[in-house]
Amino acid sequence: MTPLSTVYSYHQRTKHHFDRSARSLGYMDWANQPNPFRNYLGANETQLELDREPPPLAYDRIYEPNAAPPATVDLGSVADLFRYSLALTAWKQAGASRWALRVNPSSGNLHPTEAYVLLESTACEEGSPTLYHYVSETHCLQRRASFSQEIWNSLMRDMPAGSFLVGLSSVIWREAWKYGERAFRYCQHDMGHAVAALRLSAALCGWQLKLVSTWSTDHVAALLGLDRQEEFLVEEWEEPELLAVVMPNPAGVKVAGKLPPPLDETIEEIREVQWYGQPNRLSREHVAWPVIDEVAAATRFPQEVLLDTASRELVYHRQSSGSSRDVDARKIIHQRRSCLALDGRSTVSRDVFLQIVARTLPGPHPPWDALYWPTTIHLALFVHRVDGVAPGLYLLVRNPGKKDLLKQAMRETFAWQTPSGVPSGFPLYLLIESDCRNAARALSCHQDIAADGFFSLGMIAEFAEPIRQHGAWFYRNLFWEAGIIGQVLYLEAEAAGVRSTGIGCYFDDPVHEVLGLVDNQFQSLYHFTVGVPLEDHRLQTQPPYFDAE
Ligand SMILES: Cc1cc2nc3c(=O)[nH]c(=O)nc-3n(C[C@H](O)[C@H](O)[C@H](O)COP(=O)(O)O)c2cc1C
DSSP: OOHHHHHHHHHHHTOBBTTBOOOOOSSOOGGGOOOSOOOEETOOEEEOOSSOOOOOOBGGGGGSTTOSOOOOOSHHHHHHHHHTTTSEEEEEEETTEEEEEESSOOGGGOOOEEEEEEESOOSSSTTSOEEEEEETTTTEEEEEEEOOHHHHHHHTTTSOTTOEEEEEEEEHHHHHHHHGGGHHHHHHHHHHHHHHHHHHHHHHTTOEEEEOSSSOHHHHHHHHTTTOTTTSOGGGOEEEEEEEEEEOOGGGGGGTTOOOOOOHHHHHHHHHSOBOOEEOOOOSSOOOOHHHHHHHHHTSOOTTOOOOGGGOOOOOOOOSOSSOOSSBHHHHHHHOOBOSOBOSSOOEEHHHHHHHHHTTSOOSSTTGGGOOSOOOEEEEEEEOSEETBOSEEEEEOSSGGGHHHHHHHSOTTOOOBOOTTSOTTOOEEEEEESOOHHHHHHHTTTOGGGTSSSEEEEEEEEOHHHHHHHOTTHHHHHHHHHHHHHHHHHHHHHHTTOEEEEEOOOBHHHHHHHHTOOSTTEEEEEEEEEEOBOOOTTOEEEOSSTTOO
16 A cells, blocks of 8 residues: 555545545543553653743734744743644543543544654753753653754744744553554644644743744654554554744744754754653553554655645735734733533624634744645534624635535536625635534534534545645545644634634535545544534533642
């Protein structure tokens, strides 16, 4: 099998069908539930401050380029970066069960994403560039390795002063424990949510954050110490996902995303340094899912690929509104929550609906400015309860250049009308007027939340062609983009005083059938819903950290 055929076949076999779900264990093996927190036992720990009060910034402004003055890079501002991206935000309790929730959401709250940061110098490791693992459970950094100044200079050559690196990985076993073969998809969605959370948190610090397109997956593995196979339990390996460069210096924006590939000898030196800490064991027993190992291997970013970021056809849209709502971005980020049920009756105004949807349009501003590939995802919206907008199926074309392609691929009978009251040039089209609550519920694995809100949606990705064009590795990027859109929808819903939920469980091909999509030119990759939540008052809420809030 080639990497491409592995990806197409993995995607096909992990579809949910009305009469058959993707393969999983089929029951919950509670005795082996993975620990959601990775710890490097024996590594030095640095507690990050919990009682910091960074200056407020109006929520809407996080989507503007350079909205905040750049903070100095030190342990305090790095604490802020993580506190508003990947930290805990609450503990919940129901009876004897207690579980943590975080800034970033996660399929099944299983949290496969792990984060690392490479800093040049900090108060705890002065003068010695150090790689740390971030532990959300305690909001602390664990030292994994310290590098020489020569290694640092080599890695960061051509980068503006003050820059540093953040790396992310997935412990795929955490998702596979519950979801079996489909778990690889969910890890990639979660990655996208984490990227958006980090990008927006960096914006609060006044920093740029760009995903790096020049390092292979093997390079990332070496830098993060994830290729040290003898240290990790093979079933609990951390799949290296991506590297991001954070640039506090606005003058550095010109070289954005152009972190040079590492030199082979630098990678060799990194492998030779002293590494600290032993990864904790997450489960007693494991179940193997060989197709996940295969798709992970097939989608690793190869050494020889250097994506030409200059040629990306990014399409820029105006920002949705000129004015900023008077609410602190950090408050919205920390209160983000998934709704468990929606009320099935409230409506939303057309303006608020358009504002939420417009926020997902890409532009040269956070979070989209973190990406190095062209927009590939469009939104098929099931509108249920929006005042002034007829219930029905709509399409938001996030790259207007792809409208004709979508039109050709979808049902011939679709109207493609601009709905009344929608500003001219806004790429939203009515496909068919209809009450689609039952269809939306059925397509999202019969989940009521898909029918009981203002609207729900399927993220329709350009699929076969971009994967063929860029390479099998691009399969991951499609899900990352979907997760980034999801994170924006979560925050927009909170800012509008309502709530949303990501929906990873949906019936793939029935969604395609509704849209008239017959092959894998387009595929639905993620669903979402937005509406007025019903609270579950049986759940108790406790603060995220012992001495915070
Ligand atoms: C990729 C992804 C898929 C999800 N799929 C579903 C779903 O199908 N149904 C659902 O009710 N919640 C779904 N969720 C919501 C998670 O259950 C939720 O994020 C998690 O329980 C943590 O809660 P929080 O979002 O409030 O932090 C999904 C979340 C993500 C990120």
